Amino acid sequence: MINRLALIGLGLIGGSLSLALKERGLVGEVVGYSRQLQTRLRARELGLIDRPVDSAAEAVRGADVVFIATPVQAMASVFAEIGPELDPGALITDGGSVKGNVVAAAKLSLSPAQWGQFVPGHPIAGTERSGPDAAFATLFVDHRVILTPISENAPEMVTRAVDLWQSVGAIVEQMDVQHHDHVLAATSHLPHLAAFGLVSALSRLEERYEVFRYAAGGFRDFSRIASSDPQMWRDICVANRDELLPMLDHYLVELHRLRQLIEASDSAGVEKLFADAKAVRDALYRPATSQS
Amino acid sequence: MINRLALIGLGLIGGSLSLALKERGLVGEVVGYSRQLQTRLRARELGLIDRPVDSAAEAVRGADVVFIATPVQAMASVFAEIGPELDPGALITDGGSVKGNVVAAAKLSLSPAQWGQFVPGHPIAGTERSGPDAAFATLFVDHRVILTPISENAPEMVTRAVDLWQSVGAIVEQMDVQHHDHVLAATSHLPHLAAFGLVSALSRLEERYEVFRYAAGGFRDFSRIASSDPQMWRDICVANRDELLPMLDHYLVELHRLRQLIEASDSAGVEKLFADAKAVRDALYRPATSQS
Numbered sequence: 001m002i003n004r005l006a007l008i009g010l011g012l013i014g015g016s017l018s019l020a021l022k023e024r025g026l027v028g029e030v031v032g033y034s035r036q037l038q039t040r041l042r043a044r045e046l047g048l049i050d051r052p053v054d055s056a057a058e059a060v061r062g063a064d065v066v067f068i069a070t071p072v073q074a075m076a077s078v079f080a081e082i083g084p085e086l087d088p089g090a091l092i093t094d095g096g097s098v099k100g101n102v103v104a105a106a107k108l109s110l111s112p113a114q115w116g117q118f119v120p121g122h123p124i125a126g127t128e129r130s131g132p133d134a135a136f137a138t139l140f141v142d143h144r145v146i147l148t149p150i151s152e153n154a155p156e157m158v159t160r161a162v163d164l165w166q167s168v169g170a171i172v173e174q175m176d177v178q179h180h181d182h183v184l185a186a187t188s189h190l191p192h193l194a195a196f197g198l199v200s201a202l203s204r205l206e207e208r209y210e211v212f213r214y215a216a217g218g219f220r221d222f223s224r225i226a227s228s229d230p231q232m233w234r235d236i237c238v239a240n241r242d243e244l245l246p247m248l249d250h251y252l253v254e255l256h257r258l259r260q261l262i263e264a265s266d267s268a269g270v271e272k273l274f275a276d277a278k279a280v281r282d283a284l285y286r287p288a289t290s291q292s
Numbered sequence: 293m294i295n296r297l298a299l300i301g302l303g304l305i306g307g308s309l310s311l312a313l314k315e316r317g318l319v320g321e322v323v324g325y326s327r328q329l330q331t332r333l334r335a336r337e338l339g340l341i342d343r344p345v346d347s348a349a350e351a352v353r354g355a356d357v358v359f360i361a362t363p364v365q366a367m368a369s370v371f372a373e374i375g376p377e378l379d380p381g382a383l384i385t386d387g388g389s390v391k392g393n394v395v396a397a398a399k400l401s402l403s404p405a406q407w408g409q410f411v412p413g414h415p416i417a418g419t420e421r422s423g424p425d426a427a428f429a430t431l432f433v434d435h436r437v438i439l440t441p442i443s444e445n446a447p448e449m450v451t452r453a454v455d456l457w458q459s460v461g462a463i464v465e466q467m468d469v470q471h472h473d474h475v476l477a478a479t480s481h482l483p484h485l486a487a488f489g490l491v492s493a494l495s496r497l498e499e500r501y502e503v504f505r506y507a508a509g510g511f512r513d514f515s516r517i518a519s520s521d522p523q524m525w526r527d528i529c530v531a532n533r534d535e536l537l538p539m540l541d542h543y544l545v546e547l548h549r550l551r552q553l554i555e556a557s558d559s560a561g562v563e564k565l566f567a568d569a570k571a572v573r574d575a576l577y578r579p580a581t582s583q584s
């Protein structure tokens with residue numbers, strides 16, 4: 001049971017955690033801060049928070065749990081602001097999609113005594129929608145949440161972070177900060193780059209209006225993630241640059257390989273590459289039943 | 293009303309056209325040929341065809357409409373086989389995803405007198421599933437079908453092809469063969485390459501098992517088209533090589549542009565590219581309501 005939750009960043013992730021806790025009666029009061037006044041007011045209107053406040057510092061005062069859910073590059077200034085106001089017994093955790101730079105920011109702005117309180121986390125759940133209106137209480141149910149504890153963490157703080165996510169139905173796993181950033185570069189960040197890049201490339205074609213008229217269901221699914229929030233994804237790509245660029249290069253090598261096979265009209269080679277990819281993809285998901 | 297329809301290739305596209313015509317009582321008998329005996333038998337079992345036959349030549353004998361729905365690179369030999377048996381009044385049309393090489397194959401294997409009977413077509417409808425079991429009667433309803441008539445076509449043949457598709461609920465458009473192949477390279481063939489390539493690249497990582505465990509909803513949607521039939525897509529990529537490779541190069545340039553922006557930590561530049569892509573994508577489709 002949380003007495004007072006401080007929520008910093010009142011969008012899809014922050015709002016959904018709050019709704020999930022409230023629905024289960026697991027939190028007393030939720031105090032919320034977000035950059036824009038209108039977001040704070042909307043978050044209260046939607047019942048995501050009980051009390052909007054004017055700064056992150058004010059939000060954390062007296063809170064026993066602090067959850068930070070802003071875009072990752074904004075977290076450095078959040079840590080700097082809340083550091084002096086944190087209760088020494090408070091659990092601090094976050095939902096950022098990149099962990100290395102968030103941990104670095106926390107260590108820079110929090111006192112070494114506070115490092116032990118910060119348990120970094122990342123829920124592997126989301127949609128391409130954002131803002132307070134996108135939040136819903138069941139977002140995390142049966143989804144993985146990766147925690148990347150740091151060596152300074154007090155074991156009790158890690159346990160509290162695990163309990164927090166399990167209490168809203170998530171499956172909690174733990175891994176290294178760097179390993180997290182590597183795996184997510186492959187599975188999430190690179191696909192987003194590929195989709196944003198493809199839509200961007202097509203929109204540079206002179207005949208783009210004509211081209212997009214003939215986009216079918218396959219394109220709709222493929223490009224859905226290019227509808228994601230540009231600011232959030234800008235932050236992720238820049239924050240995880242060191243893992244993302246080698247992964248992008250790996251993809252570029254593969255596209256060049258495919259290019260050569262097609263240029264040589266090597267039907268067998270192209271088919272093998274496609275068939276191997278299909279086998280991997282089909283093994284990941286049960287056969288689709290929907291007609292898309 | 294079609295008296296006898298010859299169906300060559302008994303998978304998703306051919307089977308769906310037949311089911312749609314049958315359901316509406318628009319066809320007398322459907323005679324079907326497909327490479328494998330088991331496919332022919334299954335197609336009869338499912339009611340896609342009334343009578344399986346042992347060759348494409350046998351299928352077209354006495355047919356007033358011939359529909360070819362094999363992978364595109366198989367069409368050359370189909371034309372060669374059926375040429376001598378075609379009724380001079382028969383409409384010949386196809387559902388191949390590439391048109392340039394299909395027209396070339398038709399001109400090579402049909403007699404010039406028969407060129408006028410062949411009206412090339414491409415339904416912009418499909419799923420990632422294939423084979424006779426994937427067929428369903430409503431596949432083409434409210435979907436576009438592009439016809440790419442050739443100069444030799446008798447106007448009556450074009451009209452009959454238009455009527456055929458409209459009678460099953462499709463929206464028929466006409467364009468140039470080459471323009472078709474250019475537009476579809478952008479909208480359909482390149483996205484498939486990008487998705488197959490990405491899954492393939494990830495599956496080459498040593499840590500692939502670990503990586504794929506953390507694939508979330510965005511990856512599922514993005515990679516759905518990498519579950520498509522490898523043989524069909526091999527054929528499309530090789531057949532449309534001349535339009536596809538420049539389009540792939542255009543994509544590679546865009547990915548390199550993104551790479552540079554990220555390498556320079558140019559947050560504003562990355563955000564602008566993402567925001568422009570999102571705006572284009574959002575304008576194409578109504579806001580998604582599903583949580584994926």
Ligand SMILES: NC(=O)c1ccc[n+]([C@@H]2O[C@H](COP(=O)([O-])OP(=O)(O)OC[C@H]3O[C@@H](n4cnc5c(N)ncnc54)[C@H](OP(=O)(O)O)[C@@H]3O)[C@@H](O)[C@H]2O)c1
Nearest residue numbers: 009010011012013034035036039072074096097126130131
């Ligand atoms: N969406 C996903 O699929 C997903 C999944 C897992 C993790 N994440 C991570 O979760 C975090 C939040 O993502 P989200 O999807 O919830 O994004 P979101 O819906 O856009 O919400 C982010 C919120 O942060 C606020 N904000 C932005 N800059 C701020 C600042 N400097 N100080 C205080 N508040 C600020 C925004 O409110 P204003 O209107 O006030 O600017 C917005 O309400 C990100 O770090 C993201 O990487 C996202």
Ligand SMILES: NC(=O)c1ccc[n+]([C@@H]2O[C@H](COP(=O)([O-])OP(=O)(O)OC[C@H]3O[C@@H](n4cnc5c(N)ncnc54)[C@H](OP(=O)(O)O)[C@@H]3O)[C@@H](O)[C@H]2O)c1
Nearest residue numbers: 301302303304305326327328331364366388389418422423
């Ligand atoms: N799927 C889509 O999204 C889509 C959309 C628009 C257009 N198209 C085009 O439509 C055509 C058919 O695609 P589809 O999705 O229906 O594929 P499909 O479900 O795999 O069906 C193709 C059929 O052709 C048969 N076949 C293969 N090689 C043959 C040959 N040499 N002679 C005779 N039959 C042969 C296969 O049967 P066996 O078991 O006998 O080999 C199979 O039943 C392709 O040209 C494709 O480009 C597909």
